[in-house]
Amino acid sequence: MSVQGTILVLDGVSTNRIMLKVQLTAAWYHVVQGEKLAGLGALLRRTRPDLVLTAQTLPDGTASDVKKLMAVDPALADVPIVAITPQNDRAARLKALSDGLDDVLGYPFKDTLLLARVRSMLRSRADRQELSLGDANQSIGFGEAAQIPLAPPAIAQIALLTQTPRAGALWGSALAQQTRHRLSNYTLPDLHGVFSDPAPDAIVIELAPGGSGGHILADLKSRSTTRNTVLIGVLSNEDATLAAEALDKGADAICMGGFHPDEISLRLDTQIARKTRDDKLRASIRKDLSESLTDPLTRLHNRRFAMRALDQIAHQALETGRGFALMLADLDHFKAINDRFGHAGGDIVLTETARRLQEATEKAGFVARIGGEEFMIGLPHCSAEQALKLADKICESICNKPFCLPDESVLTSVTISVGVKWCSSPDLNIADRRNAVGQLIRSADQALYAAKNAGRNQVHIRSSAA
């Protein structure tokens, strides 16, 4: 992405292009120009715009063709496209929206409004891109917003937020004939129902000229329940300043000149489809984050998680002055199990061990698989006695109950050895946290080694004094 934001202006008429270029360049955007569909693919790949402003009609096609061309390229499918139509041509306006264009601007338009729409679209794109890895080598896999296809919108919950109950009733009955979505009415300033969980997928808000309604957009954007809800503002007039303010405060789209149910319905479909895609992207990122700290076989935490959690437990101990414990638990003679029952059998023993360790530890701390048959248990806020008691419980949870394999083999001799390091806060080396954690692990490892040496299936402990 260009530092300044690159905008592609597409128009067969050069005076139109130049006019837009002047307006946008004055606002410190980088403008590139195109005239027609032919050669557009190459132009897009070369200039990588963050936004496309295109005339509804091009010499060799329409805005809809631009949309189709960009939708099939994963690197471009995410770039917003705004169609420019004559101000009074409602049919062209509705056509562009039903073709899936992200927004429509009526020509001629005021600077204020043009720039506010550009800001709003660039901001929403930057929100999505913030977490993409931005690494060329990762281009397959991330930049993924583009790859989650825009599904036909499901039935969504729409809240209509009007200044009077009467306006709400009128909006509701007019819109119900145009949309499949479920509608509910609220009258300003009563937002209580709108914040309920789950929040509506979209909110259509009546913005009163000169009214204080604008801060409601900012309010909705600041609440955890509605921050990702689609916000469509409706203005009874053509007040470009008010429209620009609303966009700057978080509206996703603005409809001017009153409530037109056909336009609102099309905008709802476009915006809800975008929201659905963004929601999926967020869910996918959340899943990836969770996976990065999870052991795929046992679903316990993994080594990365364990190191981070241990660092945090040590840090907390410094703050609170309370003791904590670290355990390393290692299945005894695990190689023999693998050799005899194969990897599949070994995996079942590991998974069942993970389950038992988790069950024994309950909520007293974290359990992680940090190597083949090695587990780490971290216990914040505990005495040496508590740690030792839990370690014994863990040891017994493995040896006291046989392991059953799918081929009906029953393993009665599985055991685990546990090394415990208990630490009181004053023994931590404050100056060198990273090293302190390494030292803790070495101590626990020495205790584990002692347990193995003494005959396995037992617990050894090192406390600070040792």
Next chain:
Amino acid sequence: MSVQGTILVLDGVSTNRIMLKVQLTAAWYHVVQGEKLAGLGALLRRTRPDLVLTAQTLPDGTASDVKKLMAVDPALADVPIVAITPQNDRAARLKALSDGLDDVLGYPFKDTLLLARVRSMLRSRADRQELSLGDANQSIGFGEAAQIPLAPPAIAQIALLTQTPRAGALWGSALAQQTRHRLSNYTLPDLHGVFSDPAPDAIVIELAPGGSGGHILADLKSRSTTRNTVLIGVLSNEDATLAAEALDKGADAICMGGFHPDEISLRLDTQIARKTRDDKLRASIRKDLSESLTDPLTRLHNRRFAMRALDQIAHQALETGRGFALMLADLDHFKAINDRFGHAGGDIVLTETARRLQEATEKAGFVARIGGEEFMIGLPHCSAEQALKLADKICESICNKPFCLPDESVLTSVTISVGVKWCSSPDLNIADRRNAVGQLIRSADQALYAAKNAGRNQVHIRSSAA
């Protein structure tokens, strides 16, 4: 987090609490009340507020004590705290800021401004929280914003953005005596230099009453370079409406009644420390995302990445109508290497194999390690001949050059078998994408099996026709 946003009001004087409660409840926030420091820990743990508004002076302590108490609890360290001081008590105001409070409100204050500050703080907190996993079991490890300690701010780049060069010169010389940060001047509306890369860490903006300067905040928030820059607005008067507008458009803090270098300097330190922590959190999340798709041993992509990339390649093939290939490559007799040279030796062979596969594939597609000694290579847009040629190159890259181990052993007999599945777009089952990818992998696996069966160290291919 409460659905509505929970705000804790802390004040020893009940009329003050009640007044705030009335204002905040009218704006649909959930208000809880406290009187003093004693018992505050339990109250905080029970009510989990999203924001704390505290009197500067409590019966048994100060706002600074509240800050200290919350800073040591990872679950609370991220909650913003606003001190309430008498309007004209500048000393109290500066004291609160230098104690690290997130903001200061002068009492009495207008509804407009109170609510805009609340919105701004809740929005910034929700931004941070959006990606935390929100799962109680993950409470150690994420919710991590809290755990990255606020370091003493490093030297930062500050842009001063004024209406006139004269104001800029005055601000610059006054502030230079108060702050260690590096200052540079810009005059509105020339934002060009501000968008340069790297962007400044913070921008202090002169907001002219009645001026059009407000949209500049929205502009800065919409650009990829400055969206995370600290934005501090300076108002020459006490215009609460203008201040509220600026907060709603993205300002992180507002200083009213002119440019006071001491206050600006303190606010810069607080805000830059917060930004530094947020930047680290974003970097940590980016790293986690990358790790979730990376094989830790070889640093190739992992199986999760491979499945996703393959799905995408198949999807693209449907759009473009071009062919693509999938290869499975498996080291021959790897167990024998592990048995003879130990896991450490085996790991070196795997790492070197990964390097050679990546080198052979270059940018033609992706290479992933999908199992112990098994690799997947995906090639978008290629002919069957190109795929076969690359597979041969891969095969030769392993057998033509010995592998050296750290103990100076040289392995000359390492080989790899490769199964290739080439697919033309029309052969893909469009209706069932998930199944289609599974079928591709099974075909490649059959080709790999044929290569192993035919004596290993060779390539077999299945094309669509097969």
